[in-house]
Amino acid sequence: MKKNIKHVFFLTAVAAGAIHLANRFVDITAEMKNILKSQDGEYYHWKNGNIFYTRRGSGSPVLLIHELNPISSSYEWCRLVKKLEKDHTVYTIDLLGCGRSEKPYLTYTNYLYVQLITDFIQQVIGTQPDVITTSNSVSFAVLAQNMNQDLIRRIIAINPPSIESFERTTDQFSMIRKFLIESPLIGTFLYNIRTHESNIAKELRNIYFCRPQLVSSKMLDAYYEAAHMEKGHGKYLMASIEAHYTDNAIDHALKNISIPICIIESNTIKNAVSIAEAYARKNSLIETTYLSNAKLVPQLEMPDKLLTIIGQFLHA
Numbered sequence: 001m002k003k004n005i006k007h008v009f010f011l012t013a014v015a016a017g018a019i020h021l022a023n024r025f026v027d028i029t030a031e032m033k034n035i036l037k038s039q040d041g042e043y044y045h046w047k048n049g050n051i052f053y054t055r056r057g058s059g060s061p062v063l064l065i066h067e068l069n070p071i072s073s074s075y076e077w078c079r080l081v082k083k084l085e086k087d088h089t090v091y092t093i094d095l096l097g098c099g100r101s102e103k104p105y106l107t108y109t110n111y112l113y114v115q116l117i118t119d120f121i122q123q124v125i126g127t128q129p130d131v132i133t134t135s136n137s138v139s140f141a142v143l144a145q146n147m148n149q150d151l152i153r154r155i156i157a158i159n160p161p162s163i164e165s166f167e168r169t170t171d172q173f174s175m176i177r178k179f180l181i182e183s184p185l186i187g188t189f190l191y192n193i194r195t196h197e198s199n200i201a202k203e204l205r206n207i208y209f210c211r212p213q214l215v216s217s218k219m220l221d222a223y224y225e226a227a228h229m230e231k232g233h234g235k236y237l238m239a240s241i242e243a244h245y246t247d248n249a250i251d252h253a254l255k256n257i258s259i260p261i262c263i264i265e266s267n268t269i270k271n272a273v274s275i276a277e278a279y280a281r282k283n284s285l286i287e288t289t290y291l292s293n294a295k296l297v298p299q300l301e302m303p304d305k306l307l308t309i310i311g312q313f314l315h316a
Contacts, residue, residue, distance in 0.1 A: 049102030057085025073099025
């Protein structure tokens with residue numbers, strides 16, 4: 001019996017050691033190419049962690065907010081910034097828990113990001129910007145504007161998910177998942193599997209792009225690097241997303257908002273038209289338009305066509 005117990009302990013120790021080495025290997029190799037260079041921007045020292053941002057160009061301010069996902073960062077705007085900065089002062093931001101921003105061990109809530117956007121606009125930009133969001137980050141802009149009606153000038157939402165998707169709440173099963181992902185050894189290992197280079201490549205080619213051949217090796221490296229900066233601490237954000245802490249109903253805010261909003265949907269995404277129409281029904285100030293041959297990130301897939309739509313809305 002004692003021999004069996006010793007054998008189990010030995011195998012457990014070997015497995016733990018192997019997992020630790022695998023985690024360390026990912027930590028060391030993920031940032032080797034240094035695509036997301038911090039010297040290209042600066043840091044806003046926010047109360048909950050340092051926030052990486054860039055400021056380029058001159059003119060009326062535009063704030064670009066990437067999708068909330070631990071693999072995402074302001075890199076997704078790299079092809080649009082160069083075009084927008086000719087006429088605007090363009091700000092990009094890495095949300096807390098993403099990219100080059102700090103990734104503290106805490107529960108990431110929707111209100112946390114609403115407060116971040118509010119503070120960043122008031123303390124860094126200092127005046128009303130036009131805000132462009134991707135996917136689920138639309139909720140932060142809408143709710144921030146609803147709390148402070150003088151915060152934002154206009155909102156452009158690229159491929160926002162359905163309004164109903166923001167109404168999800170946590171349950172016992174999602175709390176167990178959150179606990180597992182946040183755990184020191186196993187959680188990091190599970191996170192590293194989920195954000196393995198091959199899984200990110202599959203996500204980019206199947207969900208982010210309509211034409212997978214446009215996913216370059218540099219782009220894949222940038223998303224992989226973003227996911228693994230700060231030694232896998234992106235797992236804390238992933239855990240909160242899995243438990244729906246980053247969701248918050250936006251229905252009332254959409255009805256109450258008094259600034260122009262433009263919803264841009266890629267019509268190759270499932271239910272894109274019905275999603276856009278649902279937003280438009282909430283408020284007469286909401287406009288809708290559609291893109292063909294693109295999916296989640298048209299700013300990377302077809303920046304020129306997207307820029308035309310953005311320009312028409314901003315200069316209307």
